[in-house]
Amino acid sequence: MAEGRKIKVLLAQFSLETHSRGIITVAGMLRDSGMEVVYIGNNTPEQIMEAAVHEDVDVVGISSYCGGELALGADLMAEAEKRGVKDSMVFLLGGIFPPADAPRLKEVGFDGVFSPGATREEIAGFIQNAVGARE
């Protein structure tokens, strides 16, 4: 990452998600930590990755409260792979899901998985480290 360039994060939910408090909260945390946030609302995995490539982001963050995170998360990763950005971007997912899904989400390819109550330090710190490691 070039000196002085802000970390750029794309935030989105999968098509049917109804909740937005979590993603709005996280957007504020990341902005306060000096990152640039692009929020695109509800989209399919394909649309999300299209936007991620178009916006040339460092990080893709998904908010999921209503299930489907594993199936759709796998689709998202496949779309990332197809575009050749799976290893260059950092992928995060936060929200409500069964505890057993956390390791599964990492197997699918998410770098970081967060639950309600995660702090700004935890999320922003994770992103800074992960983006740094990608350089």
Add this chain to the structure above:
Amino acid sequence: MSDEKTTKQVLEEQLTKRKRKPLYNPESLRSLSGRFEEWRSSTVREEDRQNWEVTPQTIVGSQIPRRLLYTPLDNPELDYDEDIGFSGGEPYTRGLHPNMYRGRVFTMRQLSGAGSPEYINQRIRWLLDSGATGVNLALDLATVQMFDSDEPEAKGQVGTVGVPIDCVEDMDAIFRDIPLDQVSASIVTHYPRNTAIVFPMYLVLAEQRGIPWDRLNGSVQNDFVMENLVRNAAEYIPPADAFRVQCDNIEFLRKNVPRWNYITLNGYNLREAGTSGVTEIAVAMANGIDIVKEMNRRGHDVDWVAERMAFFWAPASDFFEEVARLRAARRLWYRIMKYRFGARNPRSMWERCHVQTSGISLQRVEPMNNIVRAAYQALAAILGGAQSLHVDSYDEAYSTPSEEASLLSLRTQQIIEAETAVTQVVDPLAGSFYVEALTDEIEKRILDEIDEIERRGGIVHAIETGWLHRRIAGQIHREQKMIEDGEIKVVGRNYRRDPNAKEPEIKVHEYSDEVRQEMCAKLQRLRATRDNQAVNTSLDALKGACQKGENVMQYCLEAARVGATEGEMRRVFTDAFGVWRPPMYI
């Protein structure tokens, strides 16, 4: 804005005309005031005097300052008849019914859970057998967002947070062996379009079982604020059109299903999204006001429409605020209906409410603490006089509730009902200097926020322009900072945190794709066996109704009768009205 007076202006004019009879006589107040000042300067510590008012900081609290001690001096003008009254009578502060819970205990309406229609049928029957007194049908996400189970968007989400309903057959499976004319069914349809599509399936089921619609009893949500402000999705129609469909549904149900509650003005989810308790009520009531105005425009009298409007609130953690809020909401709605709209039927002035304890206040850390949080919130709701209650389960920060957790929620209600004796006395906190002053303050603040919305051209406009979206985002950020700074204390999370706390063992529902596969197979059979020509004709007719401004619900009903699916009807609405992208403030 037009020359029309705002609700606040009308109420101020009307209420100041009324002669007030203060409960406290001026002489007693004068002498009390002297003694109070003396006590305050001689007995109260300097530090407490300096901090006489503090503002409680709680999750989604309303930031209303509180004094150290309340006396009649905080409410010197209190008029018993005008402000408090008797239960079952104006101004309804004390409750809608003279005997309240002695006559009828609050409806224990736990959400029915998540899974296939067949599984939910078992679960509802189990809840009814365990003493639940109403059905509360949560729909899965695909159904809420009006997608069929076999559409690609529905992948991974069929049966996860509720039950999938694609067609009448699914409704039949959910209500198998449940007599539709003997249960009160709350069908949580969220949006107007969702209501227009899914509720006719229930009506067709009643037809098939030979049950006349006038014997059905329950509620739908049908709230356009949910669609255009609270929720987010890939495919929404513009606010003005959603508002129209909301009013179409009301009109149709009022005429054809007379005992059905055709709208639940949903403050709950707005609050959960991050607003204060004041904004929650103001937005819902602003929608209610504009509905009555629209119905007037369509030629219906206020008493024709207002009788079955119901509300849905979220009691959060600030205990007295929540009690006072329910009292204030009842009094304010009565005043609006009576003085703004000239309602004559007492039932039109009733602010009836279902409440659900606050999901957003529940924590992932040390989840058993959530049982305690929900119990206090539920108690506040009952002391405030709610008609119907759902208690959230302790495991909701992990997943949709397990059976064990759901039963605990129901037990929480039953303990309040049977063991605490709070149901024996009507409006027990009335007359508390504090509670009455807080009730007044909250009512005033709600009316001020309604005024703000009206001055912006009404609820549709306040949403279209993104003004309310921006406001909510601001509140969310402010609150997050307060949690980070420890100003809002959350036990176990940022206050008295246990550094050794471990992730607890929580049994959760494992998602299985089987439900989706079954639903897809069912849809395939349906499409192969129904009269597809009739389906297309019905969908074309629905599109025509959308475009010509005819009431949409009767066309959805016909489509449901011939086997049209939810997704097919959604696409008709989207084609007719176009997709609206909500303003996204983050």
